[in-house]
Amino acid sequence: MFRIKVPRYWRHKDFRYRLNAWKCNHCGETHFFQPLICRKCRSRDFSRVTLPESGKLLAYTVVRSPPEGFEAQSPYIIGFIELDDGTRILGQLTDCYPEELKQGMKVEATLRKIREDQEDKIIAYCYKFRPAI
Amino acid sequence: MSKVYVAGVGLTKIDEHWWMSLEYLMTEASLKALDDAGISRVDSIYVGSMLSPILQEQGHLGALLAEELGLSGIPAIGVEAASASGAAAVYTGAREIESGRANAVLVVGVDKMSDGMAEEVTAAMMSGERQEYVGFIGATFYSINALIYSLYMDRYNVGQEKIALFPVLCHEHAVNVPHAQYPFKIKLETVLNSPYISEPLRRFETTAIADGAAALVLVNEETAKKLDTPKTELIIEASTDYLTPFQREDPLWFPAIQLATSKALSRAKLERQDIKILELYDATSIMAIVSLESSGFAERGKAWQLLERGELGLSGALPCNTFGGLKARGHPAGATPVYQIAELHLQLTHRAGKNQVDSAKNGLAQSLGGVASTAFATILREV
Amino acid sequence: MVRINSAVIVGYGGYVPRYRIKSEEIARIWGRDKSELPVEEKAVAGLDEDTVTMAVEAAKIAIKRAGIPPSKIGAVHVGTESKPYAVKPSGTIVAEAIGAVPSVTAADFEFACKAGTEALQFITSLVDAGRIEYGLAIGADTAQGRPGDALEFTAACGAAAFIIGRDKNEGVAEIEAWTSYVTDTPDFWRREYERYPHHTARFTGDPAYFHHIVNSVKNLLENDGYTLNDIDYAVFHQPNVRFPLVAAKLLGIDLEKTKPGLITGYIGNTYAASSLLGLVKVLDQAKPGQRILLASFGSGAGSDSYIIRVLEGIEVKRSLAPTLDKFIERKTYIDYAIYARHRKKILM
Structure with missing residues (x-):
């Protein structure tokens, strides 16, 4: 039922592969997907930015009851991260076990498989974060 | 602007209704509400549902319900605002009456989750979040709540055993409720020993797969006068916020609730202390806690104290979730807000049975879509 | 021999996933003797890793060392025998992930375990010919051995990436010469739609590994x-620890010159990445x-086979x-x- 729809996945690869985003030139708000008007200050003036790949972990949780399409990797960890430029972002944490995680620890972005479609077999890649190496 | 009155309510028992369809459930609730109001026709119908387009692949619920009720011909429209869909239907129906364009409106909330597998329901519940971002990475509604929970405990230095009192309270209130999904008591230890759904959130701090439909008949003043059924006055306000709480200034504060609640109180010319029954949207324990604080019924970081002091019990200063709330009455997604409002109506018309809170003249229901991305505040007033 | 005029490694990177399984553990499952295991342990990819993600990991390290904007990379060639898609290039995903698109040529190479050095040959040639300013060559694999087969002890996961440019001043090492030695010798193969490869046991030694390596090196020298x-x-x-040492012996090369780049004992045979990760390990310690x-x-x-001379730039870029x-x-x-789960040996 919950398939990977290729055009939807493909459209946002810039953000998901490389953390390319937009910043509002007026208030500094980060927008992950191309904005037409800033949600915060309603300015229409944006710059392309590449978000920093490193940051610190603010909070994390383990998904033990996954949504359809994510069963194969469950349990997996969702983290709330503050990147070095102050941008706050949600992402999966990888290459770690929950007991190794601490609030405030340094993490860095990496590209991983986020899921595979069980029928079409298309692979969706996305940024994840891992403890900094 | 005409005042809006609730003239009838209809509730189906919340359960896994293997033998009943989505259509059957919403029709049953509708007929009960019409019968309760003592009328057979309305000017229009609004149906709130969150999951039926996904789990049943059924949209077009307005015309569908009109047909089921033998009312084809009248305007009937589906309304959606995630898990606040039922409240969105009430809002729309109420506004139609206020505008003077209708005398009587049927409002229904329905969702039937048991038609989906657990993973499907978990995925479908994310339709209230920003799918391209939060859904894409495999986050779930509960994992978002868990992150908020973790930040909350950290910031306010509050232990889980304080917050986990909320589901215990809800189960206590559900014991005598015929339409509740889980009408039994639980102990705090049961909550704290239940398995993690998403750390720190435990299973007994969340809600289960549930089927249910609830309906209200809303009427204007003129119609209300003609009906001898018990009535309450309804005032509903709404507000919105970013879909992802982690993009807001503070994920531990739900401004939409604050805004909707203040607007509703001000229109009703009431203060917070006039509210003697509160229906919170406890999709998780932590959501109830943050809601209490955001809407001004508790200080930041201190909502647990109300629980501990027993103020939220049936004989407390602010009886809360008097029929068991989302946790114990059950949470059939988009249908839930209509249950909340119907339950306030039963309280204020003195039909709450053993759970009757006698002193109450006003009740407030908060209904949330997502993690307070949509908030409705509905005040019911004794008439 | 046609000389290489100008091809220098300006950035390099190696990646090995976090998980390891000991050969002893594999031997325990299949009741094998534990006294003669080909490697100590091998690297196993995480559930969310594949050849593409590991290639990107290695490439990003190489880019960090190269210090060039990825948009200047004109070619991305990925050598692998375990591409995630039978049809759909890995190179495009890698190129997109590192930000080298769209003015870039991308391709996948397959030649069992030498696909990585093959990618490096083509990148070197494109740069040397002046067709591109910089090129990225990657060897990466998530190799699979049939459960219980001898290959299961060694088939491992890893990736190595090299950015080739022309300017010696920004280089860490110069590629002075390369040559190839190729015959039709079926020592190991996998047909389409097959999960695991077939091999010819001891035939993979003398007529295959040793014959080709010895002749390739002799010709080059x-x-x-x-x-x-x-x-x-x-x-x-490095299919195992013994083969490279025997090859060195056959060529008369001092074993002490071979051991510094011999890492298969700790990470296993990473196939297309195997010799290239050895090169990475040597670059991590070599002197100008x-x-x-x-x-x-x-x-x-x-x-x-290649002759690579280490340049002055190595010291700074290594760090x-x-x-x-x-x-x-x-x-x-x-x-x-857990290994069986990671490597999808449990079919769900």
Whole structure:
């Protein structure tokens, strides 16, 4: 039922592969997907930015009851991260076990498989974060 | 602007209704509400549902319900605002009456989750979040709540055993409720020993797969006068916020609730202390806690104290979730807000049975879509 | 022999996933003797890793060292025998992920374990010919051995990436010469739609691995006028710990020159990445002016050999990103059951 729809996945690869985003030139708000008007200050003036790949972990949780399409990797960890430029972002944490995680620890972005479609077999890649190496 | 009155309510028992369809459930609730109001026709119908387009692949619920009720011909429209869909239907129906364009409106909330597998329901519940971002990475509604929970405990230095009192309270209130999904008591230890759904959130701090439909008949003043059924006055306000709480200034504060609640109180010319029954949207324990604080019924970081002091019990200063709330009455997604409002109506018309809170003249229901991305505040007033 | 005019490694990176399984654990499952295991342990990819993600990991390290904008990379070639898609290039995903698109050529190479050095040949040639300013060559694999088969002890996961440019001043090492030695020798193969490869056991030794590597290296030395004295390090394809040492012996190369790049004992045979990760390991320790002999082997069969001279830039650029040891030392042991889950040996 919950398939990977290729055009939807493909459209946002810039953000998901490389953390390319937009910043509002007026208030500094980060927008992950191309904005037409800033949600915060309603300015229409944006710059392309590449978000920093490193940051610190603010909070994390383990998904033990996954949504359809994510069963194969469950349990997996969702983290709330503050990147070095102050941008706050949600992402999966990888290459770690929950007991190794601490609030405030340094993490860095990496590209991983986020899921595979069980029928079409298309692979969706996305940024994840891992403890900094 | 005409005042809006609730003239009838209809509730189906919340359960896994293997033998009943989505259509059957919403029709049953509708007929009960019409019968309760003592009328057979309305000017229009609004149906709130969150999951039926996904789990049943059924949209077009307005015309569908009109047909089921033998009312084809009248305007009937589906309304959606995630898990606040039922409240969105009430809002729309109420506004139609206020505008003077209708005398009587049927409002229904329905969702039937048991038609989906657990993973499907978990995925479908994310339709209230920003799918391209939060859904894409495999986050779930509960994992978002868990992150908020973790930040909350950290910031306010509050232990889980304080917050986990909320589901215990809800189960206590559900014991005598015929339409509740889980009408039994639980102990705090049961909550704290239940398995993690998403750390720190435990299973007994969340809600289960549930089927249910609830309906209200809303009427204007003129119609209300003609009906001898018990009535309450309804005032509903709404507000919105970013879909992802982690993009807001503070994920531990739900401004939409604050805004909707203040607007509703001000229109009703009431203060917070006039509210003697509160229906919170406890999709998780932590959501109830943050809601209490955001809407001004508790200080930041201190909502647990109300629980501990027993103020939220049936004989407390602010009886809360008097029929068991989302946790114990059950949470059939988009249908839930209509249950909340119907339950306030039963309280204020003195039909709450053993759970009757006698002193109450006003009740407030908060209904949330997502993690307070949509908030409705509905005040019911004794008439 | 046609000389290489100008091809220098301006950035390099090696990646090994976090998880390890000990050969002993695999031997325990299949009741094998534990006294003669081909490697100590091998690297196993995480559930969310594949050849593409590991290629990107290695490429990002290489880019950090190169210090160039990825948009200047004109070619991305990925050598692998375990591409995630049978049809759909891995190179496009890697190119997109590192930000080299769209003015870039991208392709996948397959030649069993020598696909990585093959990618490096083409990148070197494109740069040397002046067709591109920079190119990225990657060897990466998530190799699979049939459960219980001898290959299961060694088939491992890893990736190595090299950015090739022209300017010696920004280089860490110069590619002075390369050659190939190829014959039709079916020692190992996998047909379409098959999950695991077939191999010919001891036939993979003398007529395959040793014959091709020895001749490839001999030709290179002879044609380009090098002697063994010119070589400070020798890196061979590393299907196990023994083969590279025997190859060195056959060629008369001091074993002490071979051991510094011999890492298969700790990470297993990373197939297309195997000899290239050996090169990464050597670059992590070599001094300017030293020469490295690199010889890959790919079943089917062939060997590419290279002479690479370390440049002054190595000292600074080495420190710009994590060394291979960081990844080798970052390890968590898993048992066979977890391994079976990671490598999708449990069909769901």
